[in-house]
Amino acid sequence: MFWSQLFIPTLREVPADAEVASHRLLLRAGYIRPMGAGIYNYLFLAQRSITKIQRIIREEMEAIGAQEFLLAALNPAEIWQESGRWTGMGQNMFRLKDRFNRDLCLGMTHEEVMTSIARGELRSYKQLPQIWYQIQTKFRDEPRPKSGLLRVRQFLMKDSYSFDIDAPGLDVSYEKHRQAYCKIFERCGIEYVVVDADSGAMGGSASQEFMVATDAGEDLVVVCKQTGYAANLEKAVSRPVPPTIPDPAEALDPVEIHTPNQKSIDEVAAFLKLPTTSLIKSFVVIADFGGKTKPILALLRGNHQLSETKFNAVVGCKEFRAAHPEEIRDLFGADPGSLGPVGVTNMPIYADSALEGRQNMVAGANKDDYHLGNVTPGEDFKATYADIRQVEAGDTEINTGAPLEILKTMEIGHIFKLGYKYSKAMGLDVLDENGKEVKVIMGSYGIGVERVLCGAVELYNDADGISMPASIAPFEAVVTPVNISDAAQKQAAQDVYTQLKGLGVDVLFDDRDERPGVKFKDAELIGIPWRITIGKKLAQGIVEVVERRGKVMSEVPLAEVAAWIKSKLS
């Protein structure tokens, strides 16, 4: 294509509202334009990249036998009511009414629709397994859209759904997806990590997330380079760093210590001249067991944080909140800041496993302005021990003690073993080989299409702009005559362009009557991986090739340049 005829509105100045790199650069490079909070129009360049990402996804999905559908984005309320998610999805679902006042919504995911198709049609184990997928626009009324295309209210998702006769079958479908996802992201030129994830809200037994390491991300993951361990911080486990100082070894009885106005762990530690690892943190929560609530005391080592996900799983509650100060007053007879486990009998006590085996620690005395010294878990109070803490910087891998890293990441894909949640709720069964009716077991698998684009931009950008992976760049190469009014240069550029097209290279001809600097800057900004510059060495039959990533320059004979580029691309 000829640049002079294209709409590629690059901006010299940085748009004020864009903070994260992908947002800023996709705007500057003329890929996207905003239309509202979390609503974007994709212009020519974005659409070109997205089309290439979709092609890769389709090829790899087809390779595992997945069949492409296109489901309705506009859904009647009924199927969502059946699964229980009409209310479960809450405010995140876009809802509307038709002219007859019937309730509808815009699909935010398609388990319900897929299950409703399957239950109407699948009758026999002989029809299984099935993998159905689509690439479709999803709508989510995000409480806070942000960071350009990273968190938006309308986006493209590749979502697939597997239907199997039994759990081993699901394992196969799941593994196929895991491998297909690895291939997809590799082909897209993205560096990613696969982490174990919490499957909480979606239900089911296993789930993994595909993550791109970037500060623009919103998730923290824990990885171990040595062992390959990788998990979302929500469910990551670790060996804690040992206490800063050893516990006093003697068998001692609790003693009251006056700690006037020392409320936080840090204050108490500083006041007593002890490290926070010698303190017990007491956290009172009100846990919700599906309508019934009750107070629970959670205990952690002073420097540790409670993991919401782990705590929910351990106590078996749906969710919990911190107790209000008045509730704490009623339950303990003391204010937050002086709470501890000793003498507590009116609620269950859960202690983090890092406290097991410790002795003579400091905890609140349940008396304002007092703490207790020499508190020994197991002797001075009884508790249920479990891993309920978040992994901390410095913790090590649980089995080997190898170092762990905590990374900030963005989620680009997620695979779930759903289990029977939807087939039960919506009545999806088939006859097995004994003629007995059995529930179908399901999996669901998502890829955020624009997030792949964002991930590439976040990973590969520099002061000059984007350095797109060739497989998903809007163009693979650009031919740039330095001076378009030089007839020889123009002709040579035209020839190289034609040869590249003939070799199947997705090439752009920068035929604009612009200064060379402008053309170089634009090509670098939008991220075209290869630039063929035709300039003053043309007289010697030489052209210059610059690789966008790393700005490596090579001089190549004019006659060979097309084949040279082609070989670099395959």
Place this chain on the structure above:
RNA sequence: CGGGCCGUAGCGCAGCCUGGUAGCGCGCUUGCUUGGGGUGCAAGAGGUCGCGAGUUCGAAUCUCGCCGGCCCGACCA
């Protein structure tokens, strides 16, 4: 939803405190110039100052209300 910031030309901003002529840079148009890293010169086009009400002889500027956007926290591809 809670907290913070911001709406003035396509983009980036000044003007607002102290009310009276709407301004700068980039971009855009035309002509010339230049031709290896956003070239230079000249002449132009482009604005109901987010919307509405109020105060005032007079509002971009002061007051109130609304709408929209961005960022930080609770939610997820």
